[in-house]
């Protein structure tokens with residue numbers, strides 16, 4: 208049988224402009240994909256002769272205690288495939304986004320490839336590898352030096368979980384290719400570092416990990432289990448199926464909030480995004496309920512998806528970059544959205560005016576960036592920030608908190624910085640900077656953030672990540688050979 212090992216990656220996102228208004232189908236948001244990606248490697252699990260296992264094992268080897276084993280069964284009355292997390296040895300937290308994605312995607316696959324109902328799913332191993340910028344550095348993080356040549360470069364510290372699972376044929380660690388380094392040599396920066404923490408305790412930087420994960424996991428499962436005649440990521444139809452299925456799974460895991468701009472950019476990359484009608488998903492039964500599998504396949508293949516993804520409306524001048532600053536604080540997007548909506552519902556006229564004004568700035572910003580009018584960026588981004596700040600004040604929500612306001616105002620005074628914004632829902636998450644794409648400006652911004660951090664006793668740093676236009680893509684499996692069972 209053909210080797211079905213596959214690696215798929217999807218980008219993180221930054222909603223540069225259009226937070227809140229994009230939740231309303233009347234409006235659009237300007238979203239950029241990011242160079243920080245989440246990769247998922249899918250491969251068969253090879254067992255010794257006579258040994259049969261029926262598990263799907265998902266691992267996130269950059270975190271402690273992050274191996275999730277699932278059994279699966281076909282539910283009667285067309286309820287689809289339901290997975291159940293298997294526990295053995297050290298108890299492992301559940302991973303809601305992974306589990307939900309498996310329920311949706313395996314149900315879809317079984318519906319599209321009827322043979323699966325009779326023969327079931329071959330056991331599979333899925334390895335999640337997130338680019339380093341998704342999480343802030345934590346001081347206690349343990350890293351060991353390792354090979355600098357390829358993707359699987361850093362060894363996780365030994366954990367009790369690894370001890371438990373070390374005999375299993377289905378748990379993988381990168382093959383140990385640790386080179387000998389002398390004491391004075393600085394270890395190479397690992398492409399995928401170990402964060403030295405559990406996923407629950409990790410400090411997210413706000414790049415949209417769940418959407419990138421759900422999208423790459425969905426694409427990896429579809430590519431691994433379905434023949435190319437049924438799913439091909441390289442075709443527009445393949446992307447449409449991926450987009451729809453990942454949307455449904457992500458919405459379900461999130462509790463049906465969110466405009467979906469993050470999944471759209473994970474699939475298609477940078478775009479001007481108009482959301483789908485929320486009613487689209489309202490009649491879909493839940494996984495396991497009668498009729499779920501066929502309703503899901505119909506919705507994914509032919510539902511009335513009315514979202515708009517306009518890639519041609521988005522561009523960047525060649526010497527301009529979108530960079531992200533990690534502010535190392537969190538923001539509660541859901542409660543902020545609830546407050547903004549409460550204000551909007553109580554003040555429809557004021558809200559309509561505010562949303563209209565914001566939309567015109569979203570359009571202006573998309574235009575000046577697309578048309579390469581670098582000199583016009585400050586005149587659009589400044590007033591956009593003013594309007595977002597005003598929206599926050601009206602709703603009693605810290606969309607651009609004072610601490611961020613002071614920092615961005617000072618940052619914008621630097622030569623080479625064209626504009627900045629607290630993207631998406633705003634708050635204390637990452638800040639976005641539109642700046643000249645050269646070393647000199649990068650140095651200035653880094654120096655400024657260092658000084659600002661010291662003076663204000665906070666931790667702000669410029670991340671490596673940049674805005675980029677690509678969406679989901681297949682990666683070269685050979686670059687991930689340290690994480691595969693074979694090769």
Ligand SMILES: Nc1ncnc2c1ncn2[C@@H]1O[C@H](COP(=O)(O)OP(=O)(O)O)[C@@H](O)[C@H]1O
Nearest residue numbers: 267302303304305335337411415416417418420
């Ligand atoms: N590297 C990863 N490995 C495993 N699961 C992940 C990873 N990154 C994200 N997830 C899943 O996504 C969830 C985070 O989602 P959420 O809180 O919505 O963050 P974000 O705003 O970054 O999308 C995690 O709890 C986990 O279920």
Ligand SMILES: C[C@@](O)(CCOP(=O)(O)OP(=O)(O)O)CC(=O)O
Nearest residue numbers: 226227229465466467540631632633
């Ligand atoms: C309020 C929003 O319009 C934008 C939120 O953007 P963020 O980028 O802040 O999102 P999270 O990373 O999920 O917190 C909600 C939405 O459109 O889904």
